[in-house]
Amino acid sequence: MDIFINNVHIIDPDNNVDEIGDIFIKNGIFADPGTAEGNVHIINGEGLTAVPGLVDLHVHLRDPGQTQKEDIISGCKAAAAGGVTSLLAMPNTEPTVDSPETVKYILEKAENADAHVYVVGSVTKGLGGHEPTDIDALYEAGIAALSDDGRPVEDTSIMAAAMKRAAELDIPVTAHCEDPYLAGGKINEGEISEKLGIKGMPRAAEDAGTAREIALAAAYDLPIHICHVSTYTSAAMIRDAKKRGVKVTAETAPHYLMLTEQELLQKDADYRMNPPLRTERDRLAMIDALKDGTIDAIATDHAPHTPEEKADFVAAPNGAIGMETSFAAAYTVLVKGGILTESELVQKMSCNPASILGIPAGTMYIGAPADLMLYKEEEWTVDPDKLHGKSKNTPFKGLTLAAKVKLTICGGKIVYNEL
């Protein structure tokens, strides 16, 4: 049924809109509210803000192969509850997304999901780092980006070749920056790792990866997107590269904006991810880098793991879920903290990621696909048991956040509603 939302605060940065108005959705696309007639579903938008659906550039859906953690349908339910209407699904599944068959499996299953799923093909077979995939075959099957996320592309010459072919095909390469020979610890290397007697991951492991990808992008004048930036040193390198005209874009995640390595003193594996939570200096640098445009986007690195897997603090796999809390957490730190306006936050979570991925999202112009999210400034406390995905490993548990997603529309269909 067509949908009419009245008296709502509309923030649509792409069209320079920040005003109270009405929204009309007809046959799955945004239409002129003046043309609404007949049998429409009316939503009272008073006290709510409408923004284009969020675009999350970094999601692990775990399907195929690890559906005890998450699957395409459950992951997209989590997306809908967080206002995310488009997401980029990473290839570290079982099997890896290194064949056209696996790409097709994901795209077919995603047809019935509550979000638009864009698939990342891997750069190397099995994420092994040494044997390139057939990028053209993956592209024909429908991939929207390339990455070995979860791991770096170990062979630099394969990374350079992938960046070149991706640029010709006009799809992004998103880089998990890590020197595998330096990495391997469990938490940030420093004060807390020493205190706990746990092997640390040095910031140099991430920074060496960031430096390598920037060097490739600069040398060959090719685009690169840097995933989950967590160090002030990587942010400085990206800032410098942008000033020099290197085609680099970057994302960070809400946990790096709100939390630090101090959380690890709780010895709870829900606070362990890769890259790890770092220091207060790093946290503040992520905020500065968002403010000055060094970091273009906020993505979640939604990485579900079961409670059983997360039970042992040291042995547990890295990763934290994030899609249901990303907007609320970012709003709390950045908008309530006086760093970004609401419109600037929407650019970081919807418009910019849509443009990096080159997809028809991040806008509410008349004629665009009707993907939107309604939220309210309202305090709520994160209860893992009330989240909608299969796994509960959130580092935001127990925190009070300052905004709540109230309704999500994807392709003209209401996919989440708590009004």
Ligand code: DOR
């Ligand atoms: O913490 C992480 N979890 N970092 C990664 O790079 C991979 C991810 C996962 O797949 O669990």
